[in-house]
Amino acid sequence: MAMTAAVPNTAAENEVMIELRGVNKWYDKFHVLKDINLQVAKGERIVVCGPSGSGKSTMIRCINRLEEHQKGQIIVDGTELTSDLRQIEQIRKEVGMVFQHFNLFPHLTVLENLALAPMWVRKMPRKEAEAIGMQYLERVKIPDQAKKYPGQLSGGQQQRVAIARSLCMSPRIMLFDEPTSALDPEMIKEVLDVMIELAESGMTMMCVTHEMGFAKTVADKVIFMDRGQIVESNPPEEFFNNPQNERTQLFLSQIIGH
Amino acid sequence: MAMTAAVPNTAAENEVMIELRGVNKWYDKFHVLKDINLQVAKGERIVVCGPSGSGKSTMIRCINRLEEHQKGQIIVDGTELTSDLRQIEQIRKEVGMVFQHFNLFPHLTVLENLALAPMWVRKMPRKEAEAIGMQYLERVKIPDQAKKYPGQLSGGQQQRVAIARSLCMSPRIMLFDEPTSALDPEMIKEVLDVMIELAESGMTMMCVTHEMGFAKTVADKVIFMDRGQIVESNPPEEFFNNPQNERTQLFLSQIIGH
Amino acid sequence: GATFDAVKKKGYVQCGVSTGLPGFSATDDKGNWKGIDVDACRAVAAAMFGDASKVKYTPLNAKERFTALQSGEIDMLPRNTTWTFTRDTSLGLNFAGVNYYDGQGFMVSKKLGVKSAKELSGASVCIQAGTTTELNLADYFRANKMEYKAITYDSSDETVKAFEAGRCDMLTSDQSQLYALRIKLTDPNSAMVLPEVISKEPLGPVVRQGDDEWFNLVRWSLFAQINAEEAGITMKNVDDMMKSADPNIRRILGIEGVKGEFLGVDDKWAYNIVKQVGNYGEMFERNVGEGSALKISRGQNALWNKGGIQYAPPIR
Amino acid sequence: MADASPERETPAKPRLLSDPKFRALVFQIIASITVAAFIFFIVRNTLTNMESRGISTGFGFLDRASGFGILQSLIEYNETSTYGRTFLVGLLNTILVSVLGVFFATIIGFIMGVLRLSSNWLISKLAATYIEIFRNIPLLLQIFFWYYAIGFNLPGPRQAMSVGDSLFLSNRGLYIPAPVFESGFMATGLAIIASIVAVISLVRWARKRFEATGQLFHTVYASLAILIGVPAVVFFSTGAPMHLDYPALQGFNFQGGVAIIPELFALVLALSIYTAAFIAETVRSGIQAVSHGQTEAASALGLRPGWILRLVVIPQAMRVIIPPLTSQYLNLTKNSSLAAAIGYPDLVAVFAGTTLNQTGQAVEIIAITMSVYLVLSLIISIFMNWYNAKMALRER
Amino acid sequence: MSHDFAPLPDLPPPASSVGVIGWLRRNLFSNTINSLLTLFAIYLLATLLPPLFNWLFFDADWIGDSRDACTSGGACWVFISARFSTFMYGFFPENETWRINLIYIALIACMAPLFMEGFRHKVKLGVFVIFIFPIFGFILLFGGVFGLEQTETSQWGGLTLTLLLASVGCVAALPLGIMLALGRQATNMPAVKSMCVLFIEFWRGVPLITVLFMSSVMLPLFLPEGVSFDKLLRALIGITLFQSAYIAEVVRGGLQAIPKGQYEAADALGLSYWKKMGLIILPQAMKIVIPGIVNTFIALFKDTTLVIIVGLLDVLGMVQNALNDPNWLGYSTEGYVFTAFVFWIFCFSMSRYSQALERKLHTGHKR
Numbered sequence A, B: 001m002a003m004t005a006a007v008p009n010t011a012a013e014n015e016v017m018i019e020l021r022g023v024n025k026w027y028d029k030f031h032v033l034k035d036i037n038l039q040v041a042k043g044e045r046i047v048v049c050g051p052s053g054s055g056k057s058t059m060i061r062c063i064n065r066l067e068e069h070q071k072g073q074i075i076v077d078g079t080e081l082t083s084d085l086r087q088i089e090q091i092r093k094e095v096g097m098v099f100q101h102f103n104l105f106p107h108l109t110v111l112e113n114l115a116l117a118p119m120w121v122r123k124m125p126r127k128e129a130e131a132i133g134m135q136y137l138e139r140v141k142i143p144d145q146a147k148k149y150p151g152q153l154s155g156g157q158q159q160r161v162a163i164a165r166s167l168c169m170s171p172r173i174m175l176f177d178e179p180t181s182a183l184d185p186e187m188i189k190e191v192l193d194v195m196i197e198l199a200e201s202g203m204t205m206m207c208v209t210h211e212m213g214f215a216k217t218v219a220d221k222v223i224f225m226d227r228g229q230i231v232e233s234n235p236p237e238e239f240f241n242n243p244q245n246e247r248t249q250l251f252l253s254q255i256i257g258h
Numbered sequence C: 001g002a003t004f005d006a007v008k009k010k011g012y013v014q015c016g017v018s019t020g021l022p023g024f025s026a027t028d029d030k031g032n033w034k035g036i037d038v039d040a041c042r043a044v045a046a047a048m049f050g051d052a053s054k055v056k057y058t059p060l061n062a063k064e065r066f067t068a069l070q071s072g073e074i075d076m077l078p079r080n081t082t083w084t085f086t087r088d089t090s091l092g093l094n095f096a097g098v099n100y101y102d103g104q105g106f107m108v109s110k111k112l113g114v115k116s117a118k119e120l121s122g123a124s125v126c127i128q129a130g131t132t133t134e135l136n137l138a139d140y141f142r143a144n145k146m147e148y149k150a151i152t153y154d155s156s157d158e159t160v161k162a163f164e165a166g167r168c169d170m171l172t173s174d175q176s177q178l179y180a181l182r183i184k185l186t187d188p189n190s191a192m193v194l195p196e197v198i199s200k201e202p203l204g205p206v207v208r209q210g211d212d213e214w215f216n217l218v219r220w221s222l223f224a225q226i227n228a229e230e231a232g233i234t235m236k237n238v239d240d241m242m243k244s245a246d247p248n249i250r251r252i253l254g255i256e257g258v259k260g261e262f263l264g265v266d267d268k269w270a271y272n273i274v275k276q277v278g279n280y281g282e283m284f285e286r287n288v289g290e291g292s293a294l295k296i297s298r299g300q301n302a303l304w305n306k307g308g309i310q311y312a313p314p315i316r
Numbered sequence D: 001m002a003d004a005s006p007e008r009e010t011p012a013k014p015r016l017l018s019d020p021k022f023r024a025l026v027f028q029i030i031a032s033i034t035v036a037a038f039i040f041f042i043v044r045n046t047l048t049n050m051e052s053r054g055i056s057t058g059f060g061f062l063d064r065a066s067g068f069g070i071l072q073s074l075i076e077y078n079e080t081s082t083y084g085r086t087f088l089v090g091l092l093n094t095i096l097v098s099v100l101g102v103f104f105a106t107i108i109g110f111i112m113g114v115l116r117l118s119s120n121w122l123i124s125k126l127a128a129t130y131i132e133i134f135r136n137i138p139l140l141l142q143i144f145f146w147y148y149a150i151g152f153n154l155p156g157p158r159q160a161m162s163v164g165d166s167l168f169l170s171n172r173g174l175y176i177p178a179p180v181f182e183s184g185f186m187a188t189g190l191a192i193i194a195s196i197v198a199v200i201s202l203v204r205w206a207r208k209r210f211e212a213t214g215q216l217f218h219t220v221y222a223s224l225a226i227l228i229g230v231p232a233v234v235f236f237s238t239g240a241p242m243h244l245d246y247p248a249l250q251g252f253n254f255q256g257g258v259a260i261i262p263e264l265f266a267l268v269l270a271l272s273i274y275t276a277a278f279i280a281e282t283v284r285s286g287i288q289a290v291s292h293g294q295t296e297a298a299s300a301l302g303l304r305p306g307w308i309l310r311l312v313v314i315p316q317a318m319r320v321i322i323p324p325l326t327s328q329y330l331n332l333t334k335n336s337s338l339a340a341a342i343g344y345p346d347l348v349a350v351f352a353g354t355t356l357n358q359t360g361q362a363v364e365i366i367a368i369t370m371s372v373y374l375v376l377s378l379i380i381s382i383f384m385n386w387y388n389a390k391m392a393l394r395e396r
Numbered sequence E: 001m002s003h004d005f006a007p008l009p010d011l012p013p014p015a016s017s018v019g020v021i022g023w024l025r026r027n028l029f030s031n032t033i034n035s036l037l038t039l040f041a042i043y044l045l046a047t048l049l050p051p052l053f054n055w056l057f058f059d060a061d062w063i064g065d066s067r068d069a070c071t072s073g074g075a076c077w078v079f080i081s082a083r084f085s086t087f088m089y090g091f092f093p094e095n096e097t098w099r100i101n102l103i104y105i106a107l108i109a110c111m112a113p114l115f116m117e118g119f120r121h122k123v124k125l126g127v128f129v130i131f132i133f134p135i136f137g138f139i140l141l142f143g144g145v146f147g148l149e150q151t152e153t154s155q156w157g158g159l160t161l162t163l164l165l166a167s168v169g170c171v172a173a174l175p176l177g178i179m180l181a182l183g184r185q186a187t188n189m190p191a192v193k194s195m196c197v198l199f200i201e202f203w204r205g206v207p208l209i210t211v212l213f214m215s216s217v218m219l220p221l222f223l224p225e226g227v228s229f230d231k232l233l234r235a236l237i238g239i240t241l242f243q244s245a246y247i248a249e250v251v252r253g254g255l256q257a258i259p260k261g262q263y264e265a266a267d268a269l270g271l272s273y274w275k276k277m278g279l280i281i282l283p284q285a286m287k288i289v290i291p292g293i294v295n296t297f298i299a300l301f302k303d304t305t306l307v308i309i310v311g312l313l314d315v316l317g318m319v320q321n322a323l324n325d326p327n328w329l330g331y332s333t334e335g336y337v338f339t340a341f342v343f344w345i346f347c348f349s350m351s352r353y354s355q356a357l358e359r360k361l362h363t364g365h366k367r
């Protein structure tokens, strides 16, 4: 949309949707996140990349509190994340998440997968929830698969269902953790298309991915992480053409070489 | 070595190591090998390829009698394969085999894996067997992993240990059944390197593989199988540049397209 | 007391019986319980409710019986249980009377050719677990400096089966039971009961301590039967006897003198017992005496004035 | 709202009521109190019930004389022994059946499990039939069957089947000669110990030599020769200072010798046949869990089938087999409590049965009995954890 | 070599490797040892089977109504047929046995669709059979309402009692077992967790006999004076507690088999703990653990024979009871063989079912 296309550079003046202030996290003794500071404005699209084990997933999972951080503050849409159950519930209604391995519920049909959260969390009647489900299913272009079980779909279709499932809760923020890395090459595109469409509709998004094409197309900012730190954070043109940091350069050369 | 490099074209005049004469094999009613005729000379390197299910593995496994053939003769190093247990034992001492899935013994350390057969089959003292093990471990470039268990190694390392394990019995022939197809791309090269080195040392080898680069580099002959038959058998230049058979052409186009 | 009230409230007597001992407590083809012990419960039910059928039965083996009574699972235990010092004092139980004077004896196979228990040194003995029999046996053999091997089973059925199969040379139990068990043999005549009686086994109904009201009822239900026999009141003539002028009979039948309310029951309590269960003699004959398959003679269990020792305090 | 505060080191504290930690704490406290109250309720009821019913309590009864005999006892026992000793006798008898049962069940189970995988169709089907029949019939029924249908159909002691007047089999059990040692037997005893030591060192030496030279030394025959030969020579040279006490029919029974009573026999038979059917399945799946590739790789190296089994398959299969195997052992031990059904004097029969009945102290006795079984299972699970930790395959 | 590849025709394998001969060669006589084993097995069968079959079938007596009919020296099945109704129904009033039959028929009718491929409402039906059907069964069995004559639990016996004990024990243990399994997984609540562990390990560590003994004779001792309930019910309580520990362990296995991603996805959608468990995790876990539960059910089914020890008469108890009948003394082998057969049929078919299910679930997961 035209409006959101203008947003990127004015992000800082906009409403801040996600803010991380000096976030630190340890697994046992292992320091995974070191002093992470980050602001994501409303409608901003962030792509996170970096070598394996650098803490990308951990950071993104902290944002809807699938993981707990031990130091610093994470503020999502104005609410600080604590272990307060009500708050977590609140946050999770507003933050959708898509996983690498889809994590669809195999014992429910596609439509049931979609209607589940609206019915049980938003307390909608089944009819209404399913109508919403169908609407998003159309948006990800597989309305004809509604009655099937996830096991009967291809990986790409499953991931699109997963995206639709998150969207059914009408989140204000979407998080993606390597949504395409478990897919066969032919299927990656169909998922990326859906994501691009979503990005263009103005959704606030954070996406861990190594699909640099996607980053170039839609990202307002690309963040490079290594060993639990944010090493570089720049708009894509800058990031790809003129990486500031040695490690980023190395990483980019590998990614492109691959 | 210089000597072996000159061998290829004179293979036919050399000592014949493996000979298959009109070999037929059935699984129940299913005819897997149909009238296979093949001669492998000492020091010759044969690469076998062909579509899945064409009988490549079966043929190679018949050679050290992991499978029994029902018709025809297989003569390895002058001994015809019968169901005589002693003969089979004799043959197996001379023929090493490397499998797709490594098949290392997970309850033994790497060094114990290597020393096992020399100790129990060749009746070597443990010290000596382990010394030989270390020697081959150096040859496959992982002497530092000797004390680890197979489960602690990467796939490429495991396959190299498997090769070393076969070599410890100082076989005169080595058989490989898709040694790299279960490996991640980064690891394929390290295994192929070991195999190339082995080929260059003059070992008689039969290798089922789809690594056409490897075939071009080291093979004296490439054999193409389909539906239990040998369809084409030619030196690599001829095989790749000027395949005689339609079926081979089709196969090659697929392999290269991939 | 608590038990009395509870029984009254639920409307039936929960009666602990053996798992199957002909003449004492066993089921017939239709699953109805029969026997002296069963009748003890029926008498209590007749006294309390005027209906002898208000009884429910819990079959118990010897091991379980005291725990079942202690725990309150059953209200009374007439399961041919021997009255002993320990049981009376340390188990929290009270024996309400003796409905059968018994003594421990031995049964052997006739093939063995023994005439006396004294010849049984070194024998294997089949026995039921958790009985005084087990203890008497040990005493007897120890006193006579004889050796034995006790093979202890959970139930009398198994004891008989083992005896019949020749697993043991003899079976020991209360004499009455020996007769009862003997008819369970394929050929009852192949075995004989030796003359020795090695112990006193007064058998009678047991109740929990702490409820004298209940204790009295159980005790006097038995005494009423004995007194009825003594007075010549039978099941058949009891209605005629109601018209009798004999003050003793009139007292027993609750027509004059003593009141049922002393026991907390109806005045016609004893009448109901005799009418529905019979007097002691009738009960005996029907279940274990000549009228039954056991054919045990009255012996010690005859009334005191007929050469036996069954003696009940008077109802007055 | 949070943004009013400046940067803080630690994340903000949640509201108490929706703090998961607080909720968990409250829930746990409530649960603990409920359970404690429940236990208190039961204990108080039991105590008041026991008091109001005049049931004696405490463990004093363990010192009182039991007054009854026990069919089989591994330690000195007679009617004058205490209930405490009765407990010991029962416990030892339980352990005896369990150990024998475990021993035979293991042997039968392994054989059947291996036969189940035999390439011989008939044999493998026979083994399968065995497994399917015996594991699908209740154990109690099998105990009855072996005891009544088989044991009781043996001849009486006077018609006992005998082997050379020294072994007798009848419905009183199996009687075998018992050795009686005379004073000079000491030397032979020492010789036996010495030859055992010798065999152990021989085996060690053979292993060392194998590792050093690669030569196999067949220790089996040599060991047998040492084990039998040396003591025999000493025994006869010291004038054979031992005689056998032969069982003989005296009066009603056999006297002398060692008796294996039919109750023990039937119980061990039933327990081991029943449990072996389960063990066989465990063994089969354990062996099948070792991938075929392992066997192939080993044969491709030229190892013989016997060695493949010993060096490659069994060590790997054991990891899979041992955990379910130990729980089968535990089941067998617990199942041995069915002994009471056929008059074998195990713990449940003599202690939770007769003793309980003579003393009437159900609570104490059942508590002791249950604890014995709990301790046994505790020991077994400790062993399991230790074994699993030791055997865990090392992975990346 | 021709330029077009024309595959050779598939030839039939040589006669010696297929057909009867090939099969015999491969399966019975592949080498000397195998041949010897085969001969030994044949010898074994030839000596054992004929007498067995003679006794069981050919020489057996089938018709009659008293022991006089048994003359031919084989098994006396007359005993079984004469006593058959007590073996099945215990002492249930004879003209009321249609109620038990009705329960069986209804149960079979309800269960049949569960085994049909492609039946849509398996879950709903399963829940119905497990939770609603027992109420219907209880009303029919116990009576006292709708003009049905009330029966005593002491009249329940035979196979009916066996099935009742095992199935009620298992069904009642299910919810408790699930709670225990969840409790044992609750790492954030150490006190609850350790109580669950203690409970589970306690019941798994003690023999069922002692449990039954305790529940049948000692339970009233634990309760306030005067509170007491039916003997059968008490045995059921013991069995349920015992069984719940085993079911808890099976369910725990199922919970552990659910990938972590499922928990996370449910969390990310904002489902609360109970919704997550009830809607996502348990439905999947329960499906995985069905074979395991069937296995514990089989074990329990066999173990119900122990209730004899507390004086309840299940099939085995009824058979033993009948063996004491002076009219039928000496037919214990027939009695035991019959009982063994009854148990075997049930256990064998159930274990086959659970194996098949396991295989099916296994392949289901691969996709």
Ligand SMILES: Nc1ncnc2c1ncn2[C@@H]1O[C@H](COP(=O)(O)OP(=O)(O)OP(=O)(O)O)[C@@H](O)[C@H]1O
Residues within 6 Å of the ligand: A027, A030, A032, A050, A051, A052, A053, A054, A055, A056, A057, A058, A059
């Ligand atoms: N539950 C856990 N317990 C302990 N360590 C963990 C856990 N989860 C992740 N880690 C470690 O934390 C580090 C960061 O993990 P994370 O998954 O965030 O990396 P990533 O950048 O997403 O990598 P990838 O690209 O492989 O997904 C890794 O070293 C990982 O091993």
Ligand SMILES: Nc1ncnc2c1ncn2[C@@H]1O[C@H](COP(=O)(O)OP(=O)(O)OP(=O)(O)O)[C@@H](O)[C@H]1O
Residues within 6 Å of the ligand: B027, B030, B032, B050, B051, B052, B053, B054, B055, B056, B057, B058, B059
């Ligand atoms: N043990 C067996 N029993 C029955 N059929 C078998 C068996 N092993 C292999 N086959 C069949 O024999 C044919 C040839 O198998 P083989 O493994 O030799 O093929 P391949 O050329 O090695 O194929 P791939 O490239 O997939 O390894 C296949 O159709 C296969 O399904």
Ligand SMILES: [Mg+2]
Residues within 6 Å of the ligand: A056, A057, A058, A178
């Ligand atoms: Mg990640």
Ligand SMILES: [Mg+2]
Residues within 6 Å of the ligand: B056, B057, B058, B177, B178
């Ligand atoms: Mg292959």
